[in-house]
Amino acid sequence: TPMYLAARAGHVDIIQILIGAGADVDATKTYGYHSGITGLHAAAARGNVKAVTALLDAGTNVNLAASDGGTALHCAAEYGNAAVVKALLEHQKDGKRVCDV
Numbered sequence: 001t002p003m004y005l006a007a008r009a010g011h012v013d014i015i016q017i018l019i020g021a022g023a024d025v026d027a028t029k030t031y032g033y034h035s036g037i038t039g040l041h042a043a044a045a046r047g048n049v050k051a052v053t054a055l056l057d058a059g060t061n062v063n064l065a066a067s068d069g070g071t072a073l074h075c076a077a078e079y080g081n082a083a084v085v086k087a088l089l090e091h092q093k094d095g096k097r098v099c100d101v
Contacts (some may be wrong), residue, residue, distance in 0.1 A: 001027040007039030010048035037065040041049040047081035
């Protein structure tokens with residue numbers, strides 16, 4: 001989806017335009033390797049903390065799991081993106097967990 005591609009590339013300006021146009025921040029990639037991943041997964045894996053923050057601020061579901069069961073937090077941790085891990089953990093609100101940490 002356009003949101004997935006913009007988030008994966010870290011294009012925060014495009015993410016904001018898409019959000020303004022009503023794009024689904026939780027749209028998933030439904031083909032190929034790792035189907036079910038969202039823009040948040042892609043941004044987390046690539047270490048795009050600004051894109052992650054933009055998606056979190058837009059209300060993306062931080063707990064969505066891809067077809068392999070991995071969440072955005074799993075992606076960030078797997079690729080060693082400490083700033084993204086920190087952003088995801090700090091996003092926890094009202095005692096809701098990002099995932100089983």
